[in-house]
Amino acid sequence: MWDQKILRRAREQCGLSMEDIAGRLGITVASFSRMETGTTRVTTDRLEDLAKFYGVSASALLDGAIVTRPTTIDLERLREIVEAVERVRIRLQATPSPEKVGQAVMELYRLEIEFLVSNVLEPFDANRHIGVIEAMFRP
Numbered sequence: 001m002w003d004q005k006i007l008r009r010a011r012e013q014c015g016l017s018m019e020d021i022a023g024r025l026g027i028t029v030a031s032f033s034r035m036e037t038g039t040t041r042v043t044t045d046r047l048e049d050l051a052k053f054y055g056v057s058a059s060a061l062l063d064g065a066i067v068t069r070p071t072t073i074d075l076e077r078l079r080e081i082v083e084a085v086e087r088v089r090i091r092l093q094a095t096p097s098p099e100k101v102g103q104a105v106m107e108l109y110r111l112e113i114e115f116l117v118s119n120v121l122e123p124f125d126a127n128r129h130i131g132v133i134e135a136m137f138r139p
Helices: 005-013 018-025 029-037 044-054 058-063 072-092 098-118 130-137
Strands: none
Touching: 005 029, 005 044, 005 058, 018 029, 018 044, 044 058, 072 098, 072 130, 098 130
């Protein structure tokens, strides 16, 4: 039997309330609560609906391996990070390996995610990370 607590974690990860999901399913909050707690079985159709609402696959809910799809904002931020890394690389006339470039992009993305947790509405600013990029590409 799969762990139905995963439904709650998936919902919370998406920032949705029980009321939001119950409304989308056309059921009461109490009915949805019983599904999340495992008191009521979740049908295959309901599981598919929930997976769609949470932006994951139904199998991810069954396996407990929730991986959310990146948002447009995530992808835009990633594009800006790649461009910032490339601008610094060109300015420094560095020729790092593809692995080093990948490491720089990954580290900046990690730093940017940490920054966003406290500063949700802040736009991307490459200047926050220029020193990190330069340090990674200097011999």
